[in-house]
Amino acid sequence: MSDVLAVVDHRRGSLRDVSYELVTAGRELAGGDELHVAVVSGDVDRFAEKLDLDGVDAIHTVDYGEEFNHDVYLQAVEQLYADLEPGVVLLPNSVNGLDYAPAVANSLSLPLVTDAIAFDTDDGLDVTREMYGSKVETTIEVDAEPVVVTVRGGEWPAAEANGGADVVPFDVDIDESAVRSTVTGFEEVGGGDVDITDADVLVSVGRGIGEEENLDLVFDLAEALDATVSSSRPIVDNGWLPKNRQVGQSGKVVTPDVYLAIGISGAVQHVAGMKGAETIVAINTDPNAPIFDIADYGVVDDLFDVVPALIEAFE
Amino acid sequence: MKILVTVKEVAEVEDDFEIDGTSISESSLEYDLNEWDDYAVEAAVQIAEAGDDVEVVAVTIGPERSEETIRMALAKGVDRAVRVWDDAFEDVDLLDVESKTDVLAAVAAEEDPDLVLTGVQAADDSFGATGVSLADELGFEWAAVVNDLELGEDTASVRRELEGGVEELTEVELPAVFTIQTGINEPRYASLRGIRQAQRKEIAATGLGDLGLDASVVESDLRLTEMYEPESESDVTLFEGDAEATAAELATVLREKGVGAE
Ligand SMILES: Cc1cc2nc3c(=O)[nH]c(=O)nc-3n(C[C@H](O)[C@H](O)[C@H](O)COP(=O)(O)OP(=O)(O)OC[C@H]3O[C@@H](n4cnc5c(N)ncnc54)[C@H](O)[C@@H]3O)c2cc1C
Numbered sequence: 001m002s003d004v005l006a007v008v009d010h011r012r013g014s015l016r017d018v019s020y021e022l023v024t025a026g027r028e029l030a031g032g033d034e035l036h037v038a039v040v041s042g043d044v045d046r047f048a049e050k051l052d053l054d055g056v057d058a059i060h061t062v063d064y065g066e067e068f069n070h071d072v073y074l075q076a077v078e079q080l081y082a083d084l085e086p087g088v089v090l091l092p093n094s095v096n097g098l099d100y101a102p103a104v105a106n107s108l109s110l111p112l113v114t115d116a117i118a119f120d121t122d123d124g125l126d127v128t129r130e131m132y133g134s135k136v137e138t139t140i141e142v143d144a145e146p147v148v149v150t151v152r153g154g155e156w157p158a159a160e161a162n163g164g165a166d167v168v169p170f171d172v173d174i175d176e177s178a179v180r181s182t183v184t185g186f187e188e189v190g191g192g193d194v195d196i197t198d199a200d201v202l203v204s205v206g207r208g209i210g211e212e213e214n215l216d217l218v219f220d221l222a223e224a225l226d227a228t229v230s231s232s233r234p235i236v237d238n239g240w241l242p243k244n245r246q247v248g249q250s251g252k253v254v255t256p257d258v259y260l261a262i263g264i265s266g267a268v269q270h271v272a273g274m275k276g277a278e279t280i281v282a283i284n285t286d287p288n289a290p291i292f293d294i295a296d297y298g299v300v301d302d303l304f305d306v307v308p309a310l311i312e313a314f315e
Numbered sequence: 316m317k318i319l320v321t322v323k324e325v326a327e328v329e330d331d332f333e334i335d336g337t338s339i340s341e342s343s344l345e346y347d348l349n350e351w352d353d354y355a356v357e358a359a360v361q362i363a364e365a366g367d368d369v370e371v372v373a374v375t376i377g378p379e380r381s382e383e384t385i386r387m388a389l390a391k392g393v394d395r396a397v398r399v400w401d402d403a404f405e406d407v408d409l410l411d412v413e414s415k416t417d418v419l420a421a422v423a424a425e426e427d428p429d430l431v432l433t434g435v436q437a438a439d440d441s442f443g444a445t446g447v448s449l450a451d452e453l454g455f456e457w458a459a460v461v462n463d464l465e466l467g468e469d470t471a472s473v474r475r476e477l478e479g480g481v482e483e484l485t486e487v488e489l490p491a492v493f494t495i496q497t498g499i500n501e502p503r504y505a506s507l508r509g510i511r512q513a514q515r516k517e518i519a520a521t522g523l524g525d526l527g528l529d530a531s532v533v534e535s536d537l538r539l540t541e542m543y544e545p546e547s548e549s550d551v552t553l554f555e556g557d558a559e560a561t562a563a564e565l566a567t568v569l570r571e572k573g574v575g576a577e
Contacts, residue, residue, distance in 0.1 A: 011477070070447075070457070093443075095477045099459040102412060102448035111536045112412045114442045126540070131440050132328045136339070137545045140409070144536035180456040180488035190480040201574050225575050237498035243480070250476050258572050279572055281565065282551075286330040293549045297568050299561040300553060309562030314575050 002087025002145060004030040007038045007077055008051065009092045011068065012186065015039075015047055018092040018151070020158035025151045026090050027055035027159070028119055034058070036084055038170070040076045041065040045167075054161040060084075060170040070100040071179040076172050077104050083170075086146060088125075093150035105148040113140050114150045133267050134290040154272065190251060192244040199228035201258045204247055204274070206232040208263020208284065208303055212240045218262060221307050224314040230254065232264045248273035263303050266291030283307065316369045318359045319428035321419060321446070322352040322388055322396075324381035325439040337408050337542045348384045351434025355495040357502040358464060359432050360392035370394050374422045376404070376415060382518055389513035390505035396516070397422055401523040403530035409539040412444045414532055419445070420452040421526035431492040435460050443494075450492035457492040458485055462499045 006026035008019035026035045034057040039047045044061035051059050062076045077100075081089060089108075091101045093115045105112035117137075118128035125142040127149060196202060203222040209215060215235075222229045229245060236246040247254055249269040259277035264270060266282070266289055274280070275294055282295040283303050292298050299306050324346050332343030348356075356373065363369035373388050373396040375381060385396050399418055404410065423431065431453070433446035443459075450457035462482070463474035466489075475483040476496050487493075505513070523529055554564040569575065 011481075016478075074451075095460050095475065098443050099447060099457075099475070102444035102446075103451040103457075105412065105444075106416060106448045106451040109413075112442075112444055112448070113537060114412075114444050130545070131542070132326075132339070133438065133441075134545070135328050135332070136334065136542050138337070138539055138543075139541035141538040141540045142536060143538060147536070181458065182486045183483055184486055185484045186477075187474075187482045187484065188480055189482055225569065227574070233497065239501065249478050251480060253479070258569065258574055260569075279568075281568070288330060288332070288544070290545075292551050292553075293545070293547050295549065295551045297565065298551050298553050299565060300555075301558060301561060305558035306562055306565075309558040310565055313562050313566035 003034045003036060003084060004088045004090055005036045005038060005080060005084055005086035006090040007040065007073070008047070009094050009096060010039070010042050010047060013043065015050055016092070016094065017158065018094055018153040019051070020053070021153060021156040022090060022092055022151060023051070023053050023056060023159035024156040025119070028156070029088050029090065029121060029125070031121060036060060036086065037165070038062060038076070038080055040073050041067060041069070048167045052163045052165050052167075053159040054163050055159060056163045056165040058166045058168055060168050062170050062172045064172055064174055067183050068096045069179060069181065069183060070103065071181060072174055073100045074103050074107065075174050075178065078107060079172055080170060081108060088146060089148045091148065091150045093152045097150050101148055101150050108148070110146050110148050111142065111144060112148045113142065116149050116151045117155045130268070133265060135288055152268065190243040190246065192242060194228065194244050196228055196230040196245060196247065197252050197254050199254070199256050201225055201227035201260070202230045202254060202256045203227045203260045203262065204230040204232065204264060205235055205262050206264030207234040209235070212238070215240060217304070217307055221311050224311045227260070232270050261291050261295070262307065264291055265289045266294065316366065316430070317426060317428045318362060318369065318371045319423055319426055319431045320352070320355050320359045320371060320373045320388070320393065321431070321433040321449075322356065322373045322375045322385060323349045323437050324375065324377050324384040325349040325437050327438070334542050334544070337539045339542070346380065346384060348387055349434055349437050351436060351438070351495060351497060353502045354497050354499050355432040355434050356388045356391055356393060357500045358495055361500060362466060363392065372397065372426055372428070374399070374419060376400065376410070376418055385518055386513045387505055389516040389518070390509040391503055392509065394516065396518045397426070397521055398518050399521045399523070399526070401530065403523060403533045407533050409440070409535070409537060410533065411535040411537045412442055412448050414535060415445050416448040416452050417532050418526070418528065419449050421528055422521070423449070423453055425526070429490050430466070431455065433492065433494050435494045435496050446492050446494035453492070455490045455492050456488045458487050459494045460496050461493045462496040464493060464499065
């Protein structure tokens with residue numbers, strides 16, 4: 001392969017987990033060549049210390065601004081790219097990664113593959129990614145270098161051991177007039193009286209419930225099981241339950257003893273919030289629903305038949 | 316003001332499906348408007364309803380079949396649509412981000428919009444990249460994964476939905492592209508009147524030549540070479556039988572795990 005430039009993610013003073021995974025993925029891609037890690041904005045020296053991980057050849061620090069700004073990141077990555085001439089620009093498939101990776105690719109006229117879950121570098125670069133809500137996997141053959149690739153969080157192990165990489169301050173030249181958006185603050189959402197992260201047993205409901213009035217069935221089950229009701233995103237998007245019930249990437253991360261997924265397909269952004277549950281039980285009509293890949297117990301059947309029977313079994 | 320909304324007809328896979336080469340066989344697919352685009356359409360229509368003299372134009376890259384889906388957007392209040400298609404697209408398994416960007420940018424060059432709304436991602440291939448790529452191509456500012464949008468004179472105030480229940484508040488200079496997240500609004504159902512009106516609205520069938528492009532726009536350094544069902548690493552225990560039987564088995568497991576114990 002060839003040199004890799006990996007740009008990490010951080011927010012409000014902390015490196016995000018995907019940053020450490022990016023190092024592992026970057027190492028895999030670089031093979032015998034160099035892995036360059038870059039950190040843009042924030043407390044770059046402190047971040048650089050943490051990024052001195054096994055397999056990293058150099059850490060480039062771009063000391064400009066505090067928080068993520070895509071216009072700054074775009075310019076910084078363009079300049080790093082010109083300087084380092086990597087064969088792969090590796091970025092996280094996070095919300096912020098997706099806020100600038102496509103601009104990097106377009107501006108440098110490079111092909112872009114997002115949301116990679118595995119690589120094969122035996123004969124050129126093949127990227128594995130999912131389609132159709134994780135129902136199928138695909139191989140994308142990359143016929144040219146350089147390329148921009150974003151990697152999904154949680155797919156590569158975090159790099160750990162210490163490296164001994166050089167820390168290289170990078171002299172960036174940011175054109176202020178091209179910085180046309182400004183972050184004015186952050187807000188935590190999803191507060192309120194119910195804390196689903198605290199529950200031992202969650203009865204979680206998804207779009208398979210069909211109609212708002214059918215939610216009663218789920219609340220009845222929760223009552224029978226002495227459990228708390230949570231949900232996937234569409235239920236919250238529809239306004240049927242408040243945001244504090246939402247499990248997933250943009251909701252809460254929960255680790256109950258038992259997580260009962262009812263009419264939930266198991267999309268990656270949902271799974272991100274519940275894969276740490278001790279026991280996962282799924283009820284879904286679709287035998288191919290990805291939720292069954294992570295479930296411990298399951299029933300392939302209509303929830304409107306199984307849930308009432310389950311309530312009865314507990315009464 | 317003119318708003319351009321990018322929309323895509325996406326295929327949904329039925330529970331039982333078959334893979335045919337590098338795609339899913341047509342008989343296992345159902346087509347619908349991409350979920351995220353439904354919210355982008357609603358956002359555009361709401362801006363139009365609140366303002367004077369706002370035109371909403373939808374653009375799609377899609378075969379003739381997709382007109383039915385696009386007409387649903389027209390029925391919800393989009394004024395007219397541009398549908399780009401060409402034989403060159405027929406044989407492409409993967410229309411990459413660069414190709415989509417070039418086509419949509421060519422349409423934007425003709426339409427000269429003040430604002431572009433896209434969905435965060437398409438539910439089928441989930442690249443999640445077209446909006447931001449298009450913004451870069453047009454020289455527009457942008458924000459990805461927007462779940463609140465207020466337009467001002469020269470700037471927009473948006474909320475970007477980050478991970479873990481954190482939202483970022485951002486001021487964005489206009490013109491801009493926003494990729495719209497689900498939940499930003501409540502997409503309306505098309506009314507009967509809307510559906511009737513949509514029959515008379517224009518869907519301009521546009522070829523690559525009409526946009527000053529040619530078949531080379533679909534060329535890509537990326538090739539979809541395989542599609543397969545993921546190897547399941549699952550060791551799920553599935554209970555079978557009628558609902559009463561499976562519920563009884565589930566109840567046993569749940570009790571073992573301490574569920575329902577006082
Ligand atoms: C940036 C971003 C962030 C996101 N954040 C989150 C998040 O935090 N949380 C989240 O959940 N999603 C999130 N999503 C959305 C995610 O991609 C999925 O769209 C969502 O999780 C789907 O929810 P679902 O499983 O309830 O619905 P679907 O995927 O529609 O699944 C419904 C399931 O119900 C089954 N079903 C239907 N009828 C029945 C029946 N009668 N009995 C039994 N089963 C039935 C179906 O077989 C299907 O598997 C995010 C997406 C993006 C792009």
